[in-house]
Amino acid sequence: MASACNCLAGVARSARASPALRVPFRTSARRTFVSSHSSSPAVSLRIAGRNDTACASKSRKLGLQEGRRARSLHEQIKSFSSSTPRQKLKTIEQVRARNKGGPFNVTAAILFVATAGALWAYFTYEKERMARKRIADQTKGMGKPKVGGPFDLIDQDGNRFTSDDMLGKYSLVYFGFTHCPDICPDELDKMALMYDKVVEKCGDVLLPIMVTCDPARDNPKVLKEYLQEFHPKFIGLTGDYEAIKQTCKAYRVYFSTPPSVKPGQDYLVDHSIYFYLMDPEGDFVEAIGRNFTADQAAKVISDHIKDWEGPLKKKDRWA
Secondary structure (H helix, E strand, O other): OHHHHHHHHHHHHHHHHOOOOOOOOOOOOOOOOOOOOOOOHHHHHHHHHHHHHHHHHHHHHHHHHHHHHHHHHHHHHHHOOOOOOHHHOOOHHHHHHHHHHOOOOHHHHHHHHHHHHHHHHHHHHHHHHHHHHHHHHHHOOEOEOOOOOOOEEEEOOOOEEEHHHHOOOEEEEEEEOOOOOOHHHHHHHHHHHHHHHHHHHHOOOEEEEEEEOOOOOOOHHHHHHHHHOOOOOOEEEEOOHHHHHHHHHHOOOOEEOOOOOOOOOOOOOEEOOOEEEEOOOOOEEEEEOOOOOHHHHHHHHHHHHHHOOOOOOOOHHHO
16 A cells, blocks of 8 residues: 555656646556565565556656657647737837738738729729610610611712711711801810710711701701811701601601791701710610710710720721
8 A cells, every 4th residue: 555655656756847747647546465475574565666666667757758748739839920929029120020921911901902992993884884785775776766767868068978877887966057056056066075085085986967957048068167167077967858857756856947937037946955876787875965064975975885896887988
């Protein structure tokens, strides 16, 4: 019994001698008993001494093994963070070095913001593009066109001009008259700005057309002199009264002249005030009203032109 107590005491001393030992260990349940039949007490004492020595040796081995294991675990934990502790950072260089090595730093923040901005711009552009496509699809004629259609008129040079001459390019069509005191000049000035901005962005793919609502006074010569004041690329169209009436009806344009006008008497023509954007296939795309500025209207037209996936024919006549 004394031998077992000595063995336990030796294990305890070994555990205290090893500071790295932090885990409990199981003591050996093996005990040594002195036989009652031993021939002599000296033999019993020698056996007990040997048992004490074996227990002490075994406890030292266990202590060394557990110590090495604890030191290895401590080194592994330490290796997870090799950066300088925050309380030891004293210079800006140390702070920058720490931030540079971490996953969340200035570079990562800039990349995150740039990626988010690019995604936002992309989805905003796609949303606007789909809205334009929806407008174009809704207004595109099925069978008989909702807005626009065939016509046969005369341009400012006295040449025949039909709706087929508009094919292959976008067309911006305006209805007015040369004797208009204020509205038509303002809108034609805007039309000139719109045309120049679109050509600058998209090239020569737009026909600026003015159709007169007053064929009685607006012959080709009058139209040519009048439109030269606004832009040399403007195309003026006129014809007889019935041809103009049918063209206005096809484009859903309202116009009205006084019922009783004497020869030589001045008068005004009431008419719709819109720019009609037509695509290269002759289909109506969008109506641009007076609420649009020249920049806004040019952007709308340019966006529709950029969305166009078919060919844009540049006829020699209008190049």
